[in-house]
Amino acid sequence: xxxxxxxxxxxxxxxxxxxxxxxxxxxxxxxxxxxxxxxxxxxxxxxxxxxxxxxxxxxxxxxxxxxxxxxxxxxxxxxxxxxxxxxxxxxxxxxxxxxxxxxxxxxxxxxxxxxxxxxxxxxxxxxxxxxxxxxxxxxxxxxxxxxxxxxxxxxxxxxxxxxxxxxxxxxxxxxxxxxxxxxxxxxxxxxxxxxxxxxxxxxxxxxxxxxxxxxxxxxxxxxxxxxxxxxxxxxxxxxxx
Numbered sequence: 001x002x003x004x005x006x007x008x009x010x011x012x013x014x015x016x017x018x019x020x021x022x023x024x025x026x027x028x029x030x031x032x033x034x035x036x037x038x039x040x041x042x043x044x045x046x047x048x049x050x051x052x053x054x055x056x057x058x059x060x061x062x063x064x065x066x067x068x069x070x071x072x073x074x075x076x077x078x079x080x081x082x083x084x085x086x087x088x089x090x091x092x093x094x095x096x097x098x099x100x101x102x103x104x105x106x107x108x109x110x111x112x113x114x115x116x117x118x119x120x121x122x123x124x125x126x127x128x129x130x131x132x133x134x135x136x137x138x139x140x141x142x143x144x145x146x147x148x149x150x151x152x153x154x155x156x157x158x159x160x161x162x163x164x165x166x167x168x169x170x171x172x173x174x175x176x177x178x179x180x181x182x183x184x185x186x187x188x189x190x191x192x193x194x195x196x197x198x199x200x201x202x203x204x205x206x207x208x209x210x211x212x213x214x215x216x217x218x219x220x221x222x223x224x225x226x227x228x229x230x231x232x233x234x235x236x237x238x239x240x241x
Contacts, residue, residue, distance in 0.1 A: 007178075010231075015182075017229065018223035019222070022219075028225075035070045036213070037211065038071075078224075078225065081225065106154055109153055112143070164239055182223075187219055
């Protein structure tokens, strides 16, 4: 019962933070909402929503891709900024102060996460055969704790021992895996449907849907940041208790 209650509390906290960032930390959400809307303006100007054929033609337009790259950068930045925002609001500090990041842990965690997770890619060049599925799964699992090493660096947590980050983060990695799709998956579906609903619609409807879609993408990013914070914060509190 205690585990169920703790899980329910984490889920409620995740949804509360994911939604409330819009009025508690609007500058964070704006990092992706503004470039997302800018891309929609370009899409409308390109006639992307005039019909299916127009959508296919405009989809590969260099202008749309230029805005798309900025949007993707804003999306990733919002993941990071949203997680830091909640950490600093809870534990102190300024989310935008890069000096408070433990860069050594952040970068080493990223390198090890990528290196261990992709080590099986070396099998094919060396042997001429693809790595067994079991080996790919094992490598992916072994890389996961280094996600928490990255988060420790992002949050400026220099005190939690590396051994603890790697060995004791597993339950909270499972929590993260549970939280991430709860808010992101339905919003991602809605994001796709907004574009379908806009095809061939009246201009007023298209503009309304694209404004709404920009907020949907902001909410998607906010939920990812909230999931990263909630999972790591509960891990951090568990080892401190």
